[in-house]
Amino acid sequence: MFNFFNELALDYNLNIGGYNQFNLVNLSNKLVYIEGQKGIIKISTDCITFRVKKSVISVFGQNLTIKRITDSVLVIAGEIKQIESGVWRIIGLKFRH
Numbered sequence: 001m002f003n004f005f006n007e008l009a010l011d012y013n014l015n016i017g018g019y020n021q022f023n024l025v026n027l028s029n030k031l032v033y034i035e036g037q038k039g040i041i042k043i044s045t046d047c048i049t050f051r052v053k054k055s056v057i058s059v060f061g062q063n064l065t066i067k068r069i070t071d072s073v074l075v076i077a078g079e080i081k082q083i084e085s086g087v088w089r090i091i092g093l094k095f096r097h
Helices: 004-011
Strands: 023-027 031-035 039-043 047-052 055-069 073-087 089-091 094-096
Touching (some): 023 073, 031 055, 039 055
Antiparallel strands (some): 023 031, 031 073, 047 055
16 A cells, blocks of 8 residues: 655655654645644644654644544644644653653
């Protein structure tokens, strides 16, 4: 079966074997498609933050909405301004990003 992300990895000789934490596609700063999401941390109309394996990703913008969410897929729509990724650490009961 065809898999877009696997084909890209093969075409560009990327070794993502054990490091494949997530896949993310930004479509014209209007829609973000993520495979590998592990849960929402924060949600508002200007920021949606979620977990992916050992990291967190924050999507910043305006009028952000979640269009689809499953066990592993997340689709965010709106006016995307910025996407940030950071290491996920749990220190006591505080989350650090």
